[in-house]
Amino acid sequence: MAETERPTHPVSADDAWARTARDASGTTFFFDFDGVLSPITEDPESSRPVAGIPEVLDRLAGRVARVAIVSARPVTFLRTHFASLAHVDLFGLYGLEVWHEGQVVTKPAALSYEKPMERLAAAARAALQRPVEVEYKRLAVALHYRKDPARAAQVEKWALEQAEEHGLLIQRGRMVVELKPPVDQDKGMVITEGVRDAGCAWYFGDDMSDIKAFDALRAREAVDPAFFGMAVAVANNETGAxxxxxxxxxxxxxxxxxxxxTAGLDRF
Structure with missing residues (x-):
């Protein structure tokens, strides 16, 4: 485990845990899914949480104010792996969908894109074909080229053409290009809202979209010196640096x- 500490933060992970334990009732933990709770896989449907993750998140949810997963995946996918965790909130599609206390809430501005995205997914499968994996997410379409990295430029070009033609947004990730509705929503916005009343928050991420979440912690610290945010990266050879x-x-x-x-929970 490599550590990089900012001067305004505790000098070690141990001190960060100690500070968190002192304010457990005001602490929120946020996690990305792919690359953080699950290894990146060639087939996006085969992703699974690593051993022990559901159990440790359940324990954590019993010790702090809130635990949430903030992912590019749809809520339906996240529910297949975390359905037993009654006290973990799920933010799907960068926050376009939210699972909270037994209900899915979707941003109204995105609802009209379900059918257009379904058509776009069909068009992508016809135009790009395997081994490019087309992931239809109800309100978004992800184009994975991990199985054939040499086709990155082709996938990128096709996605940009579709975005321009249909007025969609582009989100790039680890060997994936995603087409999203033109709705102002990202992980940083989820965290900004989620830490509004928190005294402490942690965010665990591995991809470029997670940097906006880190920035949201920094922004909260800038306006509230009493707030403590901990940004945790998960190493990888694609976006890790x-x-x-x-x-x-x-x-x-x-x-x-x-x-x-697991080790941190022993500090509470």
Whole structure:
């Protein structure tokens, strides 16, 4: 586990846990899914949380004010792996969908894009074909080229053409290009709202979209010196350098995340 601490933060992960334990009732933990709680896989449908993650998140939810997963995945996907966790909130599609206390709430501005995205997914499968994986997410379409990285430029070009033609947004990630509705919503906005009444918050991420979440913690600290935010990166050879440089702490893998949380819970 490699650590990078900012001067305004505790000098070690141990001190960060100690501060968190002192304000457990005012603390929120946020986690990305892919690359953080689950290893990145060639087939996006085969992603699974690493051993111990559901259990440790359940324990954590019993110790702090809130635990939430903030992912590019739809809520339906997240529910298949975390349905047993009654006290963990799920933010799907960068916050376009939210699962909270037994209900899915969708941003009204995105609802009209369900059918257009379904058509777009069909068009992508016809135009790009395998081994490019087309992931239809109800309100978004992700184009994964991990199985054929040489086709990155082709996938990117096709996505940009579709975005321009249909007025969609582009989100880039780890060997994936995603087409999204033109709705102002990202992980940073989820965190900004989520920490409004918190005294402490942690965010664990591995990709470029997670940097906006880190920035949201910094912004809250800037206006409230009593607030403590901890940005944790998960190492990878694709976006790891950029994400780690924006974080306070870097962990080696999703398995290391599970071990780090388990050890941290012993400090409460």
């Amino acid at each position: 950029e994400v780690s440089s924006a974080a306070d702490l870097t962990l080696d893998s999703p398995t290391a995340v599970a071990k780090f949380l």
